[in-house]
Amino acid sequence: MQPDDTPLSFLRREFTQNYEPGRQSGFRVLSDHITPGAYFAVIERTSAHDGQTHRACIVCLYQASTTTITFKEIQESAGPRHPAPPSFIANLAKLIPEPPNDWAYHWRTRSQAQITF
Secondary structure: OOOOOOHHHHHHHHOOEOOEOOOEOEEEEEEEEEEOOEEEEEEEEEOOOOOOEEEEEEEEEEEEOOOOEEEEEEEHHHOOOOOOOHHHHHHHHHHOOOOOOHHHHHHHHHHHHHHOO
């Protein structure tokens, strides 16, 4: 953790990695949102071997103190229990229109239901 880190800057850095063809896969954050205790992100991975890209949605539950930030990453396909906020769900639907499985579909549906009240 760097001295001036916020949970958002720390987590963005954790999920970003430079792409080096043939040597190292790359990761970049396409869209994200943070709430107290949860970070939501759409990550794009570029394969080092063939340059193909793949997008995935993650939810990170985190705790922050003045000296450390700890987090647990959960893939959308695992059906996280923590609902996503409205702005993130809207961006997610644009970036990954089809949920990868039923768990993800139900998570998106539950998140959407909470914002339509």
